[in-house]
Amino acid sequence: MTGKYRIIIQNKRIRYDFEIKRNITIIRGDSATGKTVLVDMVREYYENGVESGIKLQCNKSCVVLEGRNWKMQLASIKNSIVFIDEVSGFVSSKDFASELQKTDNYYVIVTRESLSTLPYSVNEIYGIRNSGKYGSLKQTYNELYQLYGKGNFLNEVRPDTVLTEDANSGYQFFYTICKKRRLECISAKGKSNIFSYLTKHNVGKILVIADGAAFGAEMEKVIKLMEIREDIVLYLPESFEWLILKSGVIHDSELPAFLDAPYDYAESSKYLSWERYFTELIVKKTQGTYLRYSKHILNEVYVHIEIADRILENMENINLYWKDSCHGDGDILTDGRVSHDNV
Structure with a gap:
């Protein structure tokens, strides 16, 4: 499944009223914020249609996945938007993560937990907030808002x-870049190790x-x-491959076109995350060239x-061009850049 979909349910x-554009969307928030109400309304509309008193507009079928027979139910759901409430314990299991990869659906998961088994985007984590009254019937209009948006650094890092x-x-x-600029560069050897490293090390300003x-x-x-x-700064592009592209x-x-609207090209059944999509894209576009x-x-x-x-100039407000007094071996120019003759 590909595309961007607007869902209106009332x-x-x-x-x-919200849009989803990736195979996994997470809705976070405390109790009484309307998360469970949203899932309940999707379920009720699916079971009873307009007789439920609910209106649902979407170009894809919206269903709720729940219960101990979830795996059997999931096997029959195709090309749909699947809602899952946090009371469904299976959502945090490796078994569910494995089954999800076999499907072509989009998933909207309501949870207060971080789901380490699923590779979901920082840009697709939302909360629900009440944004006032809507229409003459005085409906409460609940708006989804992004919890972790793209980082905009006010000052140069x-x-x-x-x-x-x-x-x-x-x-x-x-x-390689940091070595030329006399900066330390360390691999966490996995995203799950980043937090552990940060808690154990205090080595000046750290760019993650x-x-x-x-x-x-x-x-x-x-x-x-x-x-x-x-002392910690997060820089989270879609992926390194995206940064190059x-x-x-x-x-x-x-x-x-591929970069402006990846949701139109990244087939959910093929790419569990857009990181995989951008990797395949750059490999394809550079095959047989000097940029392989x-x-x-x-x-x-x-x-x-x-x-x-x-590539570095595309990292807005992040400066790895340290100006220093290194003049000895020609590796660093006076403006801090790597010398072309010594790369």
């Missing part, structure tokens, strides 16, 4: 240490770079740590000055 008292999610090409790129497309489960605890630690170093007329990309071994051309600079 009765005489309450109305929800100059880290002392860069912490990456894993040891693949992204880490290899930043390690991770794949936002699959970092959702780690956000709550990292954000809470940042509330008491001013957005930089413009790959010239392809189709790329703008590998997820595990970085092509050295990406740390050549012209290309590295364009």
Whole structure:
């Protein structure tokens, strides 16, 4: 399933109106915020239709997955938007994560927990807030709002240490860049290790770079740590591959469409997260060229000055170009950039 879908569901008292565009959308929040009411309304409409007194508008079928026979039920659901309430304990299981990957549905999951078994995006975690009255019937209009939006740094970030999610090409790129600039770059060897590293190390300002497309489960605890630690900065692009694609170093007329609306191309049954989609996209677009990309071994051309600079410039307000007094071996120019002759 691909695409972006608007869901409007209402009765005489309450109305929800929101869009989803990835295979996993998370709705968080405390009790009495309307999360369970939303799922109840979807269930009631599915079972009783207009006789329920509920109106539901969506271009896809909306269903609720629940109960101990959830696996059998899920096997029969195709090309639909599946709602799951937090009372369904199976949602946090590895078994559910495995079964979800076999389907072509989108999932809206109501939960107060972080679901470490699922790779969901930091940009698809929402809360529900009451935004006043709607219409002459005085309906309560409940609005979904994004809990963790894209980071906008008001001030330029100059880290002392860069912490990456894993040891693949992204880490290899930043390690090379940081080495030339006399900065430390460390791999956490997995997104689940980032929080642990941060709690154990205080090494000046730390810039954490991770794949936002699959970092959702780690956000709550990292954000809470940042509330008491001013030395941590999160930079969460969709993925390192997305960062390269957005930089413009790959010239392809189709790329703008793929990057502007990935929901129209990233088939949910094929890509559990958009990180996988962008990886396949960059591999395909660079195959047979000097920019040939590998997820595990970085092509050295990406740390050549012209290309590295364009990738780094795409990281808004993050500055890895340290100005210092290194003049000895020519590795660092006076403006802090890597010398082309020594890459």
